[in-house]
Amino acid sequence: MKGNPVAQFIRWAWGQLTSMRTALALLFLLALAAIPGSMIPQNSVSPISVIDFKNEHPTLDKVLEPLGMYHVYTSAGFSAVYLLLFASLIGCILPRVAKYFRALRQPPPKLPARIERLPESATGTVAGAVEPALDGAEAFLKAKRYRIRRTAEGISAERGYLREAGNLVFHTSLVVVLLGLAWSNLFGFHGTAVVVEGRGFSNVITQYDDFTSGTLVDTDELEQFSIDVNSFTAEFEMGEVQRGAARRFDAQVTVTDSAGERDALITVNKPVTTAGGSQVNLLGHGYAPSFTVRDGNGDVAFSGPVVFLPQDGNFASVGVIKVPDARPQRLAFEAFFYPTAVLDEQGPHSVFPDALNPEVYLNAWVGDPQEESGVPESVYSLNTTGLRQVEGDEGEPLRAALAVGGGMTLPDGLGSITFDGWQRWVKLQVSQTPGNLLTLISIAVGVAGLSVSLTVRPRRLFVRITDQMATVGGLDRTDAASGLEDEVAGLLAATTGDRPGPDGPGGNEESTRDAV
């Protein structure tokens, strides 16, 4: 190793990285690095909040965007900190594991030259022979589960080996936790789909509204299953306190997977797990009002429920009804749905999340038929290119407020729309996190190890008999131990065959006061 500067540097750098100071600094750095992600909206958590935030704070955005502050927890900086921390951890525990196993095979250390120099010590006279006195000491130590090394002149004893074991188990399990998380990340996925009551979902990639998967997931080979949402019940607080707060969400579904077909109930804390280990959670819900649109030729050009997106806690929802097949001209409607509609000086709005007085407010657009371009477009927003707004008699945009069963006929024979009723939709999340069991077990083992390492207190005790004089001493190998004084006194008493005298076990004044 000598002479080679590169090797020297690597050794030096490794020594620095695995030092406790570095580990401490990295821990604090990790805590600091996690803070911005809790204050700034994150893409992985809520992309919509990120867009809103960017629009509200354009100046701040110019600083935050290049810093990667919208994906803090996957950013290079954050990853670097925790990877360095884990490198430091592994570098720290590997040598300690080896050292620990060597220590396990070895007996307790030899008797120190001067026992009276230990933090706690006491002396007493031995009346009889040396051997029976040491037998007494050994019995005392064995009862307290010490490991013993006995020689003709005395005994060394040590206990609390489990502390280091617990410590090593805890740190090793942290590494396994990281492996479990990595496994879940590589082989896991989660995606959401909006399903209207009475309709179903098949687990193929095209049915997802959004889908995030690990790099090693083959999205063409997803588990084959389907879920039919038979009904969805939502209940809200009707009383004075917390009026409108959610009280019950029940989705009655039929699951069809490789194990056959079965009915199941999905609620907020009760997901359904398929035969292939996919977990299906109920994440959200909303309204899907149904419409029938007749075109200028009098034909039904559209009929069915349309998914509307809730905008507030009282489920005022917006949606778009697109009727590209209407002839002679295609039609489109922008609509607001209010489950409990109230019209006052604020304009129309909803005052309760349940559908007590559902109304739809809409306006209409018309345009020439368009060939399907194949370019995907959002079903929730209307691209008005090539469309013009249908106007009323005085040239104002035509608007209508419809109750269930109500309809609106467009001028100039363009067609008509009726609001037939409403259904609910649910947002289902399908996920697989294959590393979960490994992660959970290793965390459980780790917490157990941590508890052991924090409660076991290693201690060494020594007794030597020379010239009818027993010298007993001990030291704690953690700074958080107590009772050393008593144990030294007990060992002395066991050696000399006496009970501790009124003057106590000796030892200096300072350590007596500070021992706990």
Place this chain on the structure above:
Amino acid sequence: MTLSEWSYTAMVTAAVLYLLAFALCSLEWASARGLAPVRPGDGSEDVARTRVDFFGRLGLFVTTIGAALHLSAVVLRGLAANRAPWGNMYEFVTAALAFGALLYLVLAFRFGMRWLGLGANLVFTIGLGVAVTAFYVDVAPLVPALHSVWFVIHIVAACIAGAAFNIGALTSVLYLIRDGAERRAVERGTEVAGYLAKVPSAKRLDLISYRLHAFAVPLWTFTIVAGAIWAQYAWGRFWNWDPKETWSLITWIIYVAYLHARATAGWRGRPVAIIAIVGVIAFWFNFIGVNLLFSGLHSYSGI
């Protein structure tokens, strides 16, 4: 009066009693000013020392009555709502403080740690005071997300760990004060006098603080894990980087750093005590600040 009104009345009374106990503890500290480090053999300080002890005992007595009312208030609230009484910010803060009050009483009666009274009663007074004035909402059922057995496990673990963190931080504050007093005493060649002479030595305070944290950190780890398991059931993902989750992780990292710092030369003593205090600040920020400042998955109805 209804059950929930009885509960609220008891809670307000408990807050007032804690304030009274805090005042008595302040008197205890103040009346010990100028007392010698150890009781003089000639009995010249016996009257003054009896007075100090009287205020201390009375303070503990009042805290005990306050805690009994506090506990009844939490139980009544649970009975009124017919569920575990920690479904919103008001209930959560009052229930967590009840665990803190219980821990303080155990420490005071079982381990003679009455000297925690000043800080502990201050925390209880402020906590309950803010809860009954700013956070109060009437009894209501739970939102569906909280219908889970983990609602009990996760939160009870958080409350107990929180109680130990808080008492541990109080001990660390006392450590800093006592350590400063010891240093000044050494400089002047005197001994620590006044009430601080009745408080354990800095070394012992450090040890007590460590024991509380050593108890709390595994429990806090369990709290986070229990939350993650619950999240897996509720949201299909065990970790969402929700602000509450992030801050509980930050709190955990700080306390893990606390444990490591104790094992590192050059960090023992004052830096460790300061880390414990930073930890409890992160804990409280997570407990209250995150709910008020950020919106996330842990937003409760009625704050």
